[in-house]
Each structure stands twice: as C-alpha cells, then as structure tokens.
Amino acid sequence: MKLVTAIIKPFKLDEVREALSALGVQGITVTEVKGFGRQKGHTELYRGAEYVVDFLPKAKIEAAVADELVERVIETIEAAARTGKIGDGKIFVHAIEQAVRIRTGETGLDAL
Amino acid sequence: MRVPFRMPAWMPVMLWGLLAPVAALAVDGATDAATMSKGDVAWMLTSTVLVVAMTVPGLALFYGGLVRARNMLSVLMQVFVVFSLIVVLWSVYGYSLAFTGTGPFLGGFEKLFLSGVTIDTVAETFSAGVVLPEYVFVGFQATFAGITCALIVGSFAERMKFPAVLAFAVLWFTFGYLPVAHMVWYGEGLLFKDGALDFAGGTVVHINAGVAGLVGAWMVGKRLGHGREAMPPHSLPLTMVGASLLWVGWFGFNGGSALEAGPTAALAVLNTLFATAAAALSWITGEAFTKGKASMLGAASGAVAGLVAVTPAAGSVGPMGAIVIGLVAGIACLWGVSGLKRMLGADDALDVFGVHGLGGIVGALLTGVFTAPGLGGTGGADFAIASQLFIQAKGVLITIAWSGGVSLIAYKLVDLIIGLRVSEDEERIGLDIVAHGESAYAK
Numbered sequence: 162m163k164l165v166t167a168i169i170k171p172f173k174l175d176e177v178r179e180a181l182s183a184l185g186v187q188g189i190t191v192t193e194v195k196g197f198g199r200q201k202g203h204t205e206l207y208r209g210a211e212y213v214v215d216f217l218p219k220a221k222i223e224a225a226v227a228d229e230l231v232e233r234v235i236e237t238i239e240a241a242a243r244t245g246k247i248g249d250g251k252i253f254v255h256a257i258e259q260a261v262r263i264r265t266g267e268t269g270l271d272a273l
Numbered sequence: 274m275r276v277p278f279r280m281p282a283w284m285p286v287m288l289w290g291l292l293a294p295v296a297a298l299a300v301d302g303a304t305d306a307a308t309m310s311k312g313d314v315a316w317m318l319t320s321t322v323l324v325v326a327m328t329v330p331g332l333a334l335f336y337g338g339l340v341r342a343r344n345m346l347s348v349l350m351q352v353f354v355v356f357s358l359i360v361v362l363w364s365v366y367g368y369s370l371a372f373t374g375t376g377p378f379l380g381g382f383e384k385l386f387l388s389g390v391t392i393d394t395v396a397e398t399f400s401a402g403v404v405l406p407e408y409v410f411v412g413f414q415a416t417f418a419g420i421t422c423a424l425i426v427g428s429f430a431e432r433m434k435f436p437a438v439l440a441f442a443v444l445w446f447t448f449g450y451l452p453v454a455h456m457v458w459y460g461e462g463l464l465f466k467d468g469a470l471d472f473a474g475g476t477v478v479h480i481n482a483g484v485a486g487l488v489g490a491w492m493v494g495k496r497l498g499h500g501r502e503a504m505p506p507h508s509l510p511l512t513m514v515g516a517s518l519l520w521v522g523w524f525g526f527n528g529g530s531a532l533e534a535g536p537t538a539a540l541a542v543l544n545t546l547f548a549t550a551a552a553a554l555s556w557i558t559g560e561a562f563t564k565g566k567a568s569m570l571g572a573a574s575g576a577v578a579g580l581v582a583v584t585p586a587a588g589s590v591g592p593m594g595a596i597v598i599g600l601v602a603g604i605a606c607l608w609g610v611s612g613l614k615r616m617l618g619a620d621d622a623l624d625v626f627g628v629h630g631l632g633g634i635v636g637a638l639l640t641g642v643f644t645a646p647g648l649g650g651t652g653g654a655d656f657a658i659a660s661q662l663f664i665q666a667k668g669v670l671i672t673i674a675w676s677g678g679v680s681l682i683a684y685k686l687v688d689l690i691i692g693l694r695v696s697e698d699e700e701r702i703g704l705d706i707v708a709h710g711e712s713a714y715a716k
Binding site: 209210211212 | 505568574
C-alpha cells in the first residue's frame with residue numbers, strides 16, 4: 162500500500178478528483194496548504210507597508226492506494242493537474258505500513 | 274376610512290398656552306425673544322445619533338479590520354469602552370469644565386453632574402436669540418469628546434494593556450481634550466477670542482487626538498516583529514464598512530456643528546460630501562502613480578483624510594474650496610502614512626497621526642484660505658487670508674503643544690502606575706485572549 166501525496170494548483174482539484182474517481186480510487190483527503198517552489202509570489206500593499214507574499218495557495222491531495230495502482234494514479238494526477246506553467250506542483254509516494262477501516266476494523270488492502 | 278379633522282375650539286387656546294412659555298424662555302439673562310425651533314432640535318438630535326454611529330460601529334470597524342485577527346476584539350473593545358467611559362465623564366464634569374466659566378483655558382465646576390441643567394434650560398446657537406434645549410448641546414458635545422478619545426487607540430493598537438488604555442483616556446480627556454475644547458469652542462476661550470476657525474473640530478478632535486496617538490506610539494514602542502513580520506489587515510471589508518459608516522455619520526458631525534437646521538448645516542453637509550469624495554480620488558490616484566495600483570484601503574483612507582480635513586472648514590468654505598481641501602488632504606495624508614511615518618519613526622499602528630493629525634493640520638490651515646469670500650467662502654468683506662492663516666497656525670501649534678505635553682505626562686504616569694505594555698508572550702498570543710478572554714473568530 163502506498164500513500165500518494167499530490168500538491169496541486171487549487172483550481173485543478175475538481176479535475177483531479179474526477180479523474181481519480183474514474184480510475185477507481187475510492188477516497189481522498191484534501192487539505193488547503195500554501196507553499197512555493199519556483200513560482201513567484203506577489204506583493205501586497207497596505208498604506209505605506211509593502212509585503213512580499215512568497216507563499217501561494219495550493220491544494221494537497223492524499224490517496225491510499227494498492228501498490229499495483231500507484232503508477233496509473235501518478236499518471237492520472239499528472240495529466241489532470243498539469244497546466245504547463247510553473248507552479249503545477251509535485252507528487253510524492255510514501256509506503257504505508259498499516260491501514261485500518263475504523264467502522265469495521267478491516268486492515269490492509271481491505272481497508273482501502 | 275379617513276375622517277376629516279375639525280379643530281375643536283379649545284385647541285388653538287391650548288396650543289397658544291403651551292407655546293407661550295417657550296417663547297418667553299430667558300437665555301442666560303438675554304431677552305425674552307429667544308426662539309427654539311423644532312427643526313433645529315430634530316436636526317441636532319439626529320446629528321448626535323449620527324456621531325454615535327461614527328464611533329460605534331464606524332470607527333470600531335474601521336480600526337478593527339486593520340489589525341490582525343487575534344487583536345480584533347481588543348480594538349472593538351477599546352473604542353466601545355473608551356467612548357462609553359468618556360461620555361459618562363462628560364456628564365459628570367466634562368461639560369462643566371469645557372463650557373462654563375470665564376477663563377481662557379478651562380471652565381469651572383458650576384455644572385458638575387449637570388447641576389443646573391434641566392429640561393427647561395437652553396444653550397445658544399450661532400444666531401442671536403436662537404436657542405436649543407441645553408440637553409441637546411450636552412449630548413451632542415458628549416459624543417465629540419467620546420470619539421476624540423476613542424480615535425487615539427489606533428496608534429498603540431495591538432500592544433497596550435486594557436486598564437492602561439482606560440486610565441490614559443481619562444487623564445487625557447480631562448487635561449488634554451477639555452482645555453482645547455474650551456479654548457476653541459467656548460466664547461471665553463483663548464482661541465475662540467482670537468478668531469480661530471474650527472467649525473467641527475479640526476484642532477479639538479483631530480490634531481488633538483493625532484498628536485496624543487503619535488506620542489503614545491512612541492512611548493509604548495513598536496509592535497513585536499514590526500518591519501520584519503507581515504502584519505496585513507485581517508478584514509479590509511470591515512474596514513470599508515467602518516469607513517463608510519464614518520462618512521455617513523460625519524454628516525452629523527459636521528452638519529450638527531452648525532447648531533441649527535439651516536443654510537450653514539446645508540453647506541457643512543455638502544462640503545462633507547464633496548471633500549471626502551475628492552480626497553478618496555486623490556489618494557488612490559497618488560497610489561496608482563507611486564505604487565501602480567489603486568487600493569480599497571487607499572480609497573477608504575483617502576475618504577477619512579478628506580473627512581478630517583473638511584471638519585474645521587465645513588461651515589465656512591464653499592463647495593469648490595471643500596473639493597480642493599479634499600484633493601490636497603488625500604495626497605498629504607498618503608504621504609503622512611508613508612514618507613512622513615517613516616521619518617517620525619514611531620509604530621503608529623493605524624495611522625492616527627498620519628490621517629487625523631496631518632489631515633487636521635492641513636484642514637485647519639486651508640480653512641484659513643478658503644473661507645475667503647473671493648474663494649467662495651463665507652468670510653466677511655474684511656476677511657484677510659494672511660492674518661487668518663496666522664491665527665489658524667497659532668491654533669494648530671497650541672493644540673499640538675498642549676496635546677503633546679499632556680500626553681507625554683499622562684502616558685508616563687500610567688506607565689509608572691499600571692505599566693503601558695503587555696508582555697512579549699501576551700503580545701504574541703493576542704490581546705483578545707489575553708485581555709478579554711475571547712476570540713473573534715472560531716477556528
């Protein structure tokens with residue numbers, strides 16, 4: 162089991178969610194985050210005070226998937242989230258040691 | 274079904290009987306011909322209410338939106354409570370010290386606890402023989418004292434102890450506000466006798482509060498992280514709401530300062546409309562040129578700058594003069610919150626000096642210019658710009674010196690007894706939790 166984490170542009174969230182759904186990924190967790198890589202921020206001006214805002218709003222999607230599905234999940238997210246411009250985001254994959262469905266107590270792949 | 278009204282015979286007799294005593298009211302020993310107009314009273318009561326709205330929630334929201342979320346309630350609280358406290362103190366001794374007596378600097382205690390002020394006593398207006406119920410005047414002026422003291426809290430926002438704020442407000446109200454109000458607005462007052470023109474309080478309210486704020490910002494010190502950490506406003510929509518309420522309420526602030534519902538009030542209202550609009554426009558134009566974008570905060574701030582600047586001028590300059598005053602104030606105060614602010618070096622958090630102090634100075638001086646009949650003002654044929662400017666400048670300097678001196682002593686005293694500033698940890702947590710045990714916004 163792997164945890165696929167994707168940091169994407171917020172407006173791409175719906176597209177990615179639908180694409181993952183079509184792939185058979187049952188559930189995802191979404192967090193609003195902020196960050197930056199190579200994409201530049203912007204300047205805000207309040208009376209005489211100027212602030213450079215480096216952090217940009219992003220959406221983080223986490224999905225626990227079976228090992229066999231990981232490659233296709235990565236391709237799917239890439240395709241749905243890509244705009245071709247700087248700031249599209251990144252995908253990370255972690256190994257999951259254990260997973261449990263709280264309602265039933267199922268573990269492992271049955272929990273996904 | 275409408276029934277036609279036929280006046281019973283006793284009604285005119287009763288009406289005459291009721292009105293006769295009003296017509297016969299004595300005015301501080303003046304003639305029996307004193308008249309009281311329902312229109313004047315209605316307008317003045319309305320104006321009083323408008324000035325209350327300017328403070329709560331107008332000023333409260335204008336300031337509140339500008340601070341960080343963790344300090345929102347502390348700003349709302351300081352404005353609300355200072356206003357309430359000062360208004361009560363006004364009734365106890367403020368009115369008496371400001372508007373009685375024969376001294377040039379301060380009045381006496383003859384009207385302590387409003388003694389002698391009853392439903393029958395009257396206050397004069399600017400027209401000979403025209404009076405208002407004294408209660409109306411007491412109330413109207415109370416709101417002015419309240420908002421002036423509430424203005425100051427913007428300077429030391431986000432780091433001053435709540436009891437210290439209140440203690441300072443009481444001291445400054447007593448020794449800073451009352452003498453200046455007496456000097457400028459009371460017949461025996463030093464600056465009134467000089468002929469200083471301050472229709473609704475450019476000196477008494479704005480320069481007075483602006484200087485007190487600046488001194489406070491210096492003495493309490495800069496906020497933690499100032500200049501390094503980002504401290505953007507947490508709710509500019511609320512700031513805009515506050516600024517809008519300030520504008521609407523200010524029609525009462527300036528219009529009511531005419532003390533009658535007549536041509537002068539109309540002029541004051543008109544000037545309050547035009548100067549404010551002009552200042553908003555000139556501020557954002559200045560912004561567009563210097564920073565590339567016109568901002569909402571700029572428009573709101575510009576409007577307030579215009580309101581401040583037209584305050585001393587509202588009843589004596591013409592509409593075109595008001596527009597010029599607004600245009601100048603917008604640019605001047607834009608500099609006041611940027612270049613001048615950097616020069617002064619204090620962390621005047623909400624730009625009380627930059628907008629109210631500087632705007633008041635600009636307005637007070639330009640009042641001396643645009644009251645000239647040749648420039649559309651209501652000045653008499655013998656009005657001389659140069660000499661009036663000198664009188665205006667004198668008033669400005671006296672106010673700055675007085676307010677500065679009193680503030681310095683008051684802050685120092687409060688610091689010694691209570692301590693002005695919260696601890697670093699408390700400042701990081703935020704005053705809402707630390708001083709009031711509340712959070713403005715549930716997470």
